Amino acid sequence: MAAGAEQLSERSAQPPESSRVTVIRPSSRWPRLDVSELWHYRELLGTFVWRDIKVRYKQSAIGVAWAVLVPVFTAAVYIVILGRFAKLPRATLPYPILVFSGLLPMQYFTSSLTGSSMSIVAGVNLVTKVYFPRVLLPLGAVIVPIVDFVFGFIVLLVLMGWYGTWPGGPVIVLAPLFLAVAFITALGIGLFLSAVNVRYRDVPYAIPVFVQVLPFLSGVLFDVNHIREKWQWILAFNPMTAVITGWRWALLNGPTPNLARTALGFAVALVLFLGGLAFFRSTEPRFADTL
Amino acid sequence: MATAITVEGLAKRYRLGQYRAAYGTLRDSLALATRRLARGEHEHHEDPELWALKDVSFEVAEGDVVGIIGRNGAGKSTLLKILTRITTPTTGRAEIRGRVGSLLEVGTGFHPELTGRENIFLNGSILGMKRREIATKLDEIVDFAGVEKFIDTPVKRYSSGMYVRLAFSVAAHLEPEILLVDEVLAVGDSEFQRRCLGRMEDIGASGRTVLFVSHNMQAMTRLCDRVILLDGGQVVEDGESSAVVARYLQSGLGTGSTRRWDRESGPGDDLARLRSVRIVDEHGRQIDAADVRQRVGIEVAFTVLRLGEPIFPKLKVLDRHGAVAFNVMDTDQRWRTPATPGDYVSTAWIPANLLNEGLTSVDVSICSIGTPKLHPHAAERSAVAFHVQDPGLGDSSRGEYSGQWTGAVRPLLDWTVERA
Numbered sequence: 001m002a003a004g005a006e007q008l009s010e011r012s013a014q015p016p017e018s019s020r021v022t023v024i025r026p027s028s029r030w031p032r033l034d035v036s037e038l039w040h041y042r043e044l045l046g047t048f049v050w051r052d053i054k055v056r057y058k059q060s061a062i063g064v065a066w067a068v069l070v071p072v073f074t075a076a077v078y079i080v081i082l083g084r085f086a087k088l089p090r091a092t093l094p095y096p097i098l099v100f101s102g103l104l105p106m107q108y109f110t111s112s113l114t115g116s117s118m119s120i121v122a123g124v125n126l127v128t129k130v131y132f133p134r135v136l137l138p139l140g141a142v143i144v145p146i147v148d149f150v151f152g153f154i155v156l157l158v159l160m161g162w163y164g165t166w167p168g169g170p171v172i173v174l175a176p177l178f179l180a181v182a183f184i185t186a187l188g189i190g191l192f193l194s195a196v197n198v199r200y201r202d203v204p205y206a207i208p209v210f211v212q213v214l215p216f217l218s219g220v221l222f223d224v225n226h227i228r229e230k231w232q233w234i235l236a237f238n239p240m241t242a243v244i245t246g247w248r249w250a251l252l253n254g255p256t257p258n259l260a261r262t263a264l265g266f267a268v269a270l271v272l273f274l275g276g277l278a279f280f281r282s283t284e285p286r287f288a289d290t291l
Numbered sequence: 292m293a294t295a296i297t298v299e300g301l302a303k304r305y306r307l308g309q310y311r312a313a314y315g316t317l318r319d320s321l322a323l324a325t326r327r328l329a330r331g332e333h334e335h336h337e338d339p340e341l342w343a344l345k346d347v348s349f350e351v352a353e354g355d356v357v358g359i360i361g362r363n364g365a366g367k368s369t370l371l372k373i374l375t376r377i378t379t380p381t382t383g384r385a386e387i388r389g390r391v392g393s394l395l396e397v398g399t400g401f402h403p404e405l406t407g408r409e410n411i412f413l414n415g416s417i418l419g420m421k422r423r424e425i426a427t428k429l430d431e432i433v434d435f436a437g438v439e440k441f442i443d444t445p446v447k448r449y450s451s452g453m454y455v456r457l458a459f460s461v462a463a464h465l466e467p468e469i470l471l472v473d474e475v476l477a478v479g480d481s482e483f484q485r486r487c488l489g490r491m492e493d494i495g496a497s498g499r500t501v502l503f504v505s506h507n508m509q510a511m512t513r514l515c516d517r518v519i520l521l522d523g524g525q526v527v528e529d530g531e532s533s534a535v536v537a538r539y540l541q542s543g544l545g546t547g548s549t550r551r552w553d554r555e556s557g558p559g560d561d562l563a564r565l566r567s568v569r570i571v572d573e574h575g576r577q578i579d580a581a582d583v584r585q586r587v588g589i590e591v592a593f594t595v596l597r598l599g600e601p602i603f604p605k606l607k608v609l610d611r612h613g614a615v616a617f618n619v620m621d622t623d624q625r626w627r628t629p630a631t632p633g634d635y636v637s638t639a640w641i642p643a644n645l646l647n648e649g650l651t652s653v654d655v656s657i658c659s660i661g662t663p664k665l666h667p668h669a670a671e672r673s674a675v676a677f678h679v680q681d682p683g684l685g686d687s688s689r690g691e692y693s694g695q696w697t698g699a700v701r702p703l704l705d706w707t708v709e710r711a
Binding site: 020021022023024025026027043044047051054055058125126127128129130131132285286288289 | 305373374375376377378379381382385386387388389390393396402409412413416417418421422
């Protein structure tokens with residue numbers, strides 16, 4: 001019945017959307033996010049994500065295998081070099097698990113951040129030729145790396161089985177929460193940098209530097225609970241520290257994170273997200289003119 | 292009848308500084324800021340401004356097919372970019388009632404690695420179609436483009452002709468209530484262009500509202516009931532299409548492929564006066580668009596009024612960005628000595644495979660050699676303009692490639708190949 005009615009209205013002279021009035025006016029001073037419009041464009045977001053995933057795996061010969069090989073090799077390098085030679089604080093978790101579990105959200109974060117920062121400039125042909133909410137480009141770019149994350153996660157499960165490291169109980173339901181924080185942090189910074197990149201093409205040079213330093217400031221290679229407290233507070237300003245510590249706690253029964261420091265990390269993430277979004281929305285009307 | 296599009300006092304300002312240094316590096320900006328600080332300049336430097344649109348107002352009734360014409364830089368594209376919401380106006384407002392489909396380019400978002408089928412879905416949803424809608428129209432789209440056999444081949448292996456056909460086909464199956472179109476007919480070979488025009492006619496006839504920007508005056512009078520003429524960002528004429536087009540072509544605003552002046556009013560001094568300039572093909576027929584693979588004639592007719600110093604026709608050919616492709620003068624022996632008074636017609640033949648694609652415009656003058664510069668006796672900037680098109684059959688200098696091809700000229704060269 002419902003389907004029939006829908007078809008009928010599509011065929012009639014007055015389709016439902018004809019009541020749609022588009023009002024065009026100068027961009028407002030105050031940025032706001034039109035959620036209903038984003039909902040209207042959800043299929044396009046899906047299409048962007050689908051395109052990027054498809055292109056990514058189509059162009060490489062071994063495709064999906066890279067999603068597994070990259071984190072495995074990176075982890076192997078860290079484990080062998082740092083695990084053997086560096087004098088790192090002792091951890092309760094087996095070192096390979098510690099590193100690999102930290103590396104997964106980190107790699108998700110860095111590829112999301114890189115992808116979303118480049119998204120507007122990379123989509124120049126779209127931005128200057130057709131309208132859609134520009135937020136879709138950076139948003140799509142932080143969704144795409146989830147695929148790689150899932151493949152890496154399978155490897156992590158295997159490692160967990162090997163070392164016999166299992167979740168400590170119901171806290172596991174919090175694991176996705178920490179990943180969500182990584183998501184909004186990457187999106188927030190990505191929104192900001194993608195807008196900056198339209199005007200200043202310095203962004204592609206700056207990001208690799210940032211991305212290389214970040215694992216050392218996020219507790220990927222060590223357990224933050226085992227460093228001096230002063231340093232723990234400094235690292236707590238980095239949302240990824242809270243993400244990685246919390247994720248290890250929820251998933252691997254790792255040491256319980258400090259509540260205040262976690263809250264601080266989350267707060268920074270929220271500020272980055274809202275700030276990035278506001279900046280993006282306020283510069284968005286000029287993208288097509290500047291690109 | 293209900294109004295589909297209302298435009299009220301629309302204006303768009305570009306800051307030229309921002310425009311010119313569209314993107315720089317942070318270092319440049321910092322350096323500039325530091326210099327200003329050092330000089331103690333605190334006041335804000337106002338960048339020079341350009342009003343691409345000024346107080347443009349009009350209404351389009353539901354079901355009307357309206358054309359927008361004007362020379363390059365008249366504000367046509369800016370208007371369309373505002374109505375399609377790619378950019379925002381500086382002041383004014385517009386209201387569009389109904390589902391909008393816009394077409395500023397065919398093949399927007401096409402990805403070379405994806406197959407034809409995948410690109411149909413990608414491009415379709417970028418243009419605002421729903422997945423389900425695309426799925427039901429898939430066969431029709433493929434059929435119209437004539438690429439059945441290659442539908443699962445990545446489009447990077449398509450010839451440029453196939454690529455354009457597929458891209459247009461997706462766009463042609465967009466069924467919005469209001470369609471905003473820019474110059475899409477300037478692609479493909481003439482046969483394909485005819486089909487595109489036909490398709491546009493169908494769309495217009497089906498009662499949809501169409502706003503259509505083009506340089507193709509023939510298409511304008513054929514497709515549109517009403518034409519709006521823009522110049523300097525303002526509406527200068529708005530009315531019945533053949534009347535507005537005619538006025539445009541006579542007014543000198545036009546960058547049409549032909550220009551004609553009255554014997555008395557043509558540009559010139561007491562020595563020489565221009566009568567007409569036309570773009571012609573090899574058979575001397577006037578053309579709007581030239582196939583890149585064929586030579587094009589620029590025919591200049593002028594009158595020499597008295598015996599004076601030696602004069603000669605000179606042309607400056609500009610590419611689609613307004614950059615000078617080349618200057619050329621008529622080097623015929625006849626012009627070495629003062630010409631006897633009378634009418635002359637001088638035609639310059641631009642060889643095949645020389646100009647790049649796009650709108651090419653020509654500045655025409657009748658000059659004598661002065662010191663230190665040429666002395667123009669009769670001159671007209673942008674006297675004529677014509678489109679250079681590549682049918683995309685693979686025998687031009689871009690081969691099978693259909694993407695961007697920069698350069699003012701694109702000659703077809705002889706290559707020698709040896710196995711080293």
